[in-house]
Amino acid sequence: MRILAVAFGSRGDVAPYTGLGVRLHQAGHTVTIAAHTSFAPLVCAAGLGFHDLAGDIGVLTSPLAERVGTEDGSGAVVQAVDAAAAR
Incomplete structure (x- = not known):
C-alpha cells in the first residue's frame, strides 16, 4: 500500500510521522511524508519518501x-x- 502523511507545523508535528512511517515501511508499505522543506533531512534519514509542501x-x-x-x-x-x- 502507498501511504502519504501530511505534516504541517514544527518538528514536533513532523517527527512522530517518521516513527509511524518507519513501522509502516517495515510492514511492507511505501510511505511518503509531505512537510516543509526544512524537514526533508529528518524524513529522508528515516528512509521514507519526502514531498515538499509549498x-x-x-x-x-x-x-x-x-x-x-x-x-x-x-x-x-x-x-x-x-x-x-x-x-
Missing part, C-alpha cells in the same frame, strides 16, 4: 502563534492555510 512555514504559522490560547484559536490552522492560499 509556502513559507513562518508565514503559514505566524497567525497560529498569535491565536493559540484565544477563544477563536480552534480554527486557526484552517484560517492560516486559507490566508496563505489567497496570497
